[in-house]
Amino acid sequence: MKYSVDSIDDKTAVLAGDDQSRLAINRADLPGGIYEGDIVDINDGIIAVDRGETKRRRAENNRRLKRLFEDQNKKTRFINTADKKEQASDMSKTIKSSSSEQTEQIACELAKKLHPGDVIALFGEMGAGKTAFVRGLARGMGLDDRVSSPTFAIVHDYSGRLIHFDMYRIESWDSLYSTGYYDYLDSNAVIVIEWSENVENALPEGYIRVDIEKTENENERIITIDGLSLSEG
Secondary structure (H helix, E strand, C coil), X not given: CEEEEEEECCCEEEEEECCCXXXXXXXXXXXXXXXXXXEEEEECCEEEECHHHHHXXXXXXXXHHHHHHHHHCCCCCCCCHHHHHHHCCCCEEEEEECCHHHHHHHHHHHHCCCCCCCEEEEECCCCCCHHHHHHHHHHHCCCCCCCCCCCCCCEEEECCCEEEEECCCCCCHHHHHCCCHHHHXXXXXXXXXXXXXXXXXXXCCCCEEEEEEECCCCCCEEEEEEXXXXXXX
């Protein structure tokens, strides 16, 4: 019977069968070089990776994602303030920041509420403070990596725990796919995305939205967080 690897860590792997069944097995019982999304075949207790079927299903899923991305991007890539208010989740908090340091501290507090696999989508114009927010996330996660804008590299991987995307130059599904974005979504890393306006239709369900808005005060920012309350335990 064929199963897809639904999740995997150092000790356990959870497999999902084509018949909707789920199976938890010891990680040591799996072949080496196996990843989430791989297809395995189990016959008479023997587990083997089906590379052909894995490749076929991933290609099929990539085609589906590409159609979805391109169809939805025929619409506007930006949503207006009224739409944002209408789409705001029940878990929403607005905070005023008076400095870049305070913006970092707000992100640092948010980081303490995150879980592996969470996706944080940052929205805001140039110079709003998105990279400062990422620095705060990294600090809140206990990472010592130096955080900088990955505009030219597009993606930075901080110790495998925080993945930092800058989608400023992404304008098509092909350019998005080439960044490895969809593969990272299958990882257990926290993902933070600058310029999420450009890939809004490709964001996963349940993402955490952070809007950073400038005000008339040069150093002041209005930060709105939707999808995760800072007051959560």
